[in-house]
Amino acid sequence: MQAKGEDSMRGLVSRLTIGLVALATPLAAQETRVGEEGFISPPATLEQMDWLIGQWVGDGIGGAPAMESWLPPTGGTMVGTFVQQSADGPIHFTEHLYLMEEEGTLVLRLKHFHADLKGWEEKDDMLTFRLVAIEPCAAFFHALTLRCADSEKPGEGLVAAVRMSSGNELLFNFDAM
Numbered sequence: 360m361q362a363k364g365e366d367s368m369r370g371l372v373s374r375l376t377i378g379l380v381a382l383a384t385p386l387a388a389q390e391t392r393v394g395e396e397g398f399i400s401p402p403a404t405l406e407q408m409d410w411l412i413g414q415w416v417g418d419g420i421g422g423a424p425a426m427e428s429w430l431p432p433t434g435g436t437m438v439g440t441f442v443q444q445s446a447d448g449p450i451h452f453t454e455h456l457y458l459m460e461e462e463g464t465l466v467l468r469l470k471h472f473h474a475d476l477k478g479w480e481e482k483d484d485m486l487t488f489r490l491v492a493i494e495p496c497a498a499f500f501h502a503l504t505l506r507c508a509d510s511e512k513p514g515e516g517l518v519a520a521v522r523m524s525s526g527n528e529l530l531f532n533f534d535a536m
Contacts, residue, residue: 390506390520391528392491392499400464400490403498405432408458408465410496410513411505412437415533419443423451425531427519435460441469450474465490467500508532 394400411429419425423446429439439456456469467488471479480486488500496513497506508516517533 389522389528390504390518390530391502391522392504393522394489394491394501398489398491398501400466401493402463403460403465403490403493405435405437405458405460405465407493408437408498410507411439411458411498411517413514414536415517416536417531417533419531420451420529421446424448425533426536427517427531427533429456429458452479465493465498465500467503467505 409431412431413429415427417425420443424444426442427439429437431437437458439454439458441454441456443451443453445451451474453472453474454469455472456467458465458467467490468485469488470485473479488503490498491501492499494506496510497504499506502522504518504520506518507513508518515535517531517535519531519533521529523529
């Protein structure tokens with residue numbers, strides 16, 4: 360009987376120790392920022408995003424290959440695409456992205472597509488990310504970040520991050536192609 364009680368106590372101590380270690384372990388810094396309700400986006404132009412133009416390749420969700428491409432601005436819009444492959448190679452899903460100047464700031468809009476080109480969002484719906492902050496070599500939209508991997512070496516690497524509704528982030532590290 361005492362052995363069972365000791366085992367229970369050891370289990371409790373073990374769980375408490377794990378919990379305390381978890382509390383003492385610093386949390387990874389969040390890549391994304393979230394604007395407070397009613398926030399006002401800062402002034403910004405597409406000219407400030409020229410570092411984003413190009414083709415990027417790296418690991419995506421679950422370590423499967425992913426690619427992102429951004430074209431130079433045309434008519435006040437930069438068009439981008441994102442391709443997430445499955446671990447075994449085929450396309451898992453894609454995104455069509457528009458980075459646009461709107462009311463003196465930037466907004467990013469995107470639509471998701473399954474591999475068969477059927478949209479995730481309803482026909483006329485899209486996700487809209489408003490700008491929270493802009494820095495040299497970085498744009499922080501509400502729950503989505505695009506930034507240079509190294510602000511001293513624009514054009515060599517890209518970090519993209521999106522905050523999920525769970526609060527977790529999907530992080531993508533890309534190298535220039």
